[in-house]
Amino acid sequence: MSSLELIRLFLAVAEHRSFTLAARRLDVSPTAVSKGVRALEAKHGVTLFTRTTRSVALTDAGVSLLAALKPAVGQIEDAFSALAQFQSRPAGRLRITAPRAFGFLLARVLVPRMRAAYPEIGFDLSLDDGLVDLVAAGFDAGIRLGQSVAQDMVAIRLSRPLAWSIVASPGYFAEHGEPANPHALLQHRAIRYRFTTSGILPPWTFRDGDSASGTEYQLEPEAALSANDTRMIAELARQGLGIACLPDLEIDDDLRQGRLVRVLAAFLPATSGLYLYFPMRSQHQPKMRALIDEASRLAGEGLLDAQSP
Numbered sequence: 001m002s003s004l005e006l007i008r009l010f011l012a013v014a015e016h017r018s019f020t021l022a023a024r025r026l027d028v029s030p031t032a033v034s035k036g037v038r039a040l041e042a043k044h045g046v047t048l049f050t051r052t053t054r055s056v057a058l059t060d061a062g063v064s065l066l067a068a069l070k071p072a073v074g075q076i077e078d079a080f081s082a083l084a085q086f087q088s089r090p091a092g093r094l095r096i097t098a099p100r101a102f103g104f105l106l107a108r109v110l111v112p113r114m115r116a117a118y119p120e121i122g123f124d125l126s127l128d129d130g131l132v133d134l135v136a137a138g139f140d141a142g143i144r145l146g147q148s149v150a151q152d153m154v155a156i157r158l159s160r161p162l163a164w165s166i167v168a169s170p171g172y173f174a175e176h177g178e179p180a181n182p183h184a185l186l187q188h189r190a191i192r193y194r195f196t197t198s199g200i201l202p203p204w205t206f207r208d209g210d211s212a213s214g215t216e217y218q219l220e221p222e223a224a225l226s227a228n229d230t231r232m233i234a235e236l237a238r239q240g241l242g243i244a245c246l247p248d249l250e251i252d253d254d255l256r257q258g259r260l261v262r263v264l265a266a267f268l269p270a271t272s273g274l275y276l277y278f279p280m281r282s283q284h285q286p287k288m289r290a291l292i293d294e295a296s297r298l299a300g301e302g303l304l305d306a307q308s309p
Helices: 003-017 017-028 031-044 059-085 099-115 170-178 184-187 230-238 248-257 286-300
Strands: 049-051 057-058 093-100 121-127 141-145 153-157 164-168 188-192 203-206 216-219 223-227 243-247 261-263 275-280
Touching: 003 031, 003 059, 017 031, 031 188, 031 216, 093 099, 093 230, 099 121, 099 230, 121 286, 141 164, 141 248, 153 286, 164 248, 170 261, 184 203, 184 216, 188 230, 223 230, 230 243, 230 248, 243 248, 275 286
Parallel strands: 093 121, 093 141, 188 223, 188 243
Antiparallel strands: 049 057, 141 275, 153 275, 164 243, 164 261, 203 216
16 A cells, blocks of 8 residues: 555544444455554554554554644645635535534534535534644534634634523422522532543633623532533433533523523623634635635524524
8 A cells, every 4th residue: 555545544543443434434344454554553663553352542653643644634635625726616525523512503504505505515524512623633614602712713603692501400409409699509519511632621601790791700610520511411400410501502492391490590691602613724725615605694694593403
């Protein structure tokens, strides 16, 4: 195999942590993938993966190689994608990341409109609640809350500001009482969101008083439970295991049906809306211009204002 083919094999195995899944993605046999990885390891005299009968993991050498190769391969792919400007219509694949709670916006609105307008554009969609480095992870664009977008990215607003709520089950409040103010949360059992990669638990943000001009501050209730998925957090709250801070679009039905009860609404500021973000250097690719233009049109029509699915 050529060096580029071996790199493709290595990146596929590193991404999926599986020789079988990598083979399926590349449309080759698992044996070919295994032989290719062994050839790459033998060529450079290092072990890139540790293998057991149930798992595949990167060694330190593999982690180092992955960090160096992913951005470089992304630049190579972008260079070939740029050739699409010589075609009459945008083409290629768009790799987009979004939080799980907002994935329905892609599935219901943006992707169908894009596919109808630009059938030559394909999509690789990834739902991940954590912060994502687009360049390092090989994505063309992402959708995130405005405050989560890195300053070196180009960002386009997609939706109105989003509302969040402090909630728990009726049974939890019956047993422990409702907090009279945000600081009272420090005496309660909290169910906190945890970023997947860093393990950081983002603080909960509140506002003094009930006016939009109130001073904002943050609290970090002790996490009796934590999870890296808002759907899991909502289920734990429904089970009466603590108080959670969740986006309203995740729990609208729970609030209507009384499975969860909202408290401290006057102390919660609205967060920024959703934004499409991407590296500045990529916006001139025809496929990216098509995505930017279509997303801007949908946002202007209010079709991307986040509402529960």
